[in-house]
Amino acid sequence: MTDDVSIWQAAAEPTAVRSGPREVQSRVPKVPTETVFTIEDLSFFYGDHKAISDVSMTIGHHEVTAFIGPSGCGKTTFLRCLNRLNDLIPNTRTEGQIDFLGHSIFGADVKPIELRRRIGMVFQRPNPFPTSIYENVALAPRLHGMKKGLDDIVEESLRKAALWDEVKLKLKASAFGLSGGQQQRLCIARAIAMKPEVVLMDEPCAALDPIATLRIEELMVQLKSDYAILVVTHNMQQASRVSDRTAFFSVAVDEKGTRTGHMIEMGPTDIMFTTPTDKRTEDYITGRFG
Ligand SMILES: Nc1ncnc2c1ncn2[C@@H]1O[C@H](COP(=O)(O)OP(=O)(O)O)[C@@H](O)[C@H]1O
Ligand SMILES: [Mg+2]
Numbered sequence: 001m002t003d004d005v006s007i008w009q010a011a012a013e014p015t016a017v018r019s020g021p022r023e024v025q026s027r028v029p030k031v032p033t034e035t036v037f038t039i040e041d042l043s044f045f046y047g048d049h050k051a052i053s054d055v056s057m058t059i060g061h062h063e064v065t066a067f068i069g070p071s072g073c074g075k076t077t078f079l080r081c082l083n084r085l086n087d088l089i090p091n092t093r094t095e096g097q098i099d100f101l102g103h104s105i106f107g108a109d110v111k112p113i114e115l116r117r118r119i120g121m122v123f124q125r126p127n128p129f130p131t132s133i134y135e136n137v138a139l140a141p142r143l144h145g146m147k148k149g150l151d152d153i154v155e156e157s158l159r160k161a162a163l164w165d166e167v168k169l170k171l172k173a174s175a176f177g178l179s180g181g182q183q184q185r186l187c188i189a190r191a192i193a194m195k196p197e198v199v200l201m202d203e204p205c206a207a208l209d210p211i212a213t214l215r216i217e218e219l220m221v222q223l224k225s226d227y228a229i230l231v232v233t234h235n236m237q238q239a240s241r242v243s244d245r246t247a248f249f250s251v252a253v254d255e256k257g258t259r260t261g262h263m264i265e266m267g268p269t270d271i272m273f274t275t276p277t278d279k280r281t282e283d284y285i286t287g288r289f290g
Pocket of ligand 2: 076
């Protein structure tokens with residue numbers, strides 16, 4: 001384990017959800033929630049291309065937050081800012097501030113690898129390692145120095161990912177023998193095994209059939225009791241079924257044809273899907289655009 005864990009453990013003072021100018025006014029009573037991320041004026045550049053501009057929001061713990069918007073509006077880029085995964089892409093730059101549990105993720109004391117342990121990620125296509133089901137879950141904890149109790153970590157992670165009963169008799173079998181939906185739940189178990197606080201999911205059901213999709217949706221709702229779940233989805237029904245709050249991103253095109261993503265509004269999902277404040281959100285969710 002790394003030395004900087006202690007600074008992160010300060011963490012977790014409950015704070016009220018901030019209501020910024022872009023926040024839809026809630027017409028339901030607000031339940032106080034702990035804030036995992038406070039994001040202020042976040043912009044991200046690939047070379048000279050500003051892919052997202054001036055995003056500000058707060059993200060609550062123990063909630064599912066959905067991110068919707070047309071292709072290219074920067075949803076994936078935004079998620080990857082949160083655990084500094086974009087650092088791995090050369091010639092990129094971030095402006096603005098991201099606080100995770102009250103600490104800047106850009107602080108000199110922050111180790112990106114430790115940050116990514118605490119903020120796990122699941123991708124569009126299930127991407128299990130070419131090894132056994134057991135090893136897929138055990139590998140990262142072992143690399144982080146955990147030697148004892150690996151069997152328990154594997155079982156607990158697979159149980160939380162609602163996969164244990166389906167695989168408990170074939171833990172040594174190849175992960176590639178699982179169905180797509182099972183592989184995606186295995187990838188969720190792999191993220192959970194690192195004992196994260198947050199799980200980022202980038203269109204986790206994009207490659208799955210409707211039944212496998214429903215399993216993952218049920219799982220997201222269960223997982224929020226332990227984690228903050230941030231999910232990008234193109235599926236409006238999915239956003240409305242699983243999420244507590246929804247952020248809508250859109251893309252502006254300037255006179256040179258450069259496309260830059262912005263957040264248009266964010267609020268409680270039921271309000272965003274019934275009475276959004278911005279016409280662009282309404283057009284998108286009713287299928288008139290995007
Ligand atoms: N690795 C990259 N290098 C350069 N540009 C990128 C890269 N990834 C994404 N982009 C650009 O950033 C913008 C936002 O992309 P992305 O975050 O993938 O949007 P979304 O997930 O909403 O479809 C797009 O214009 C895309 O072309
Ligand atoms: Mg994307």
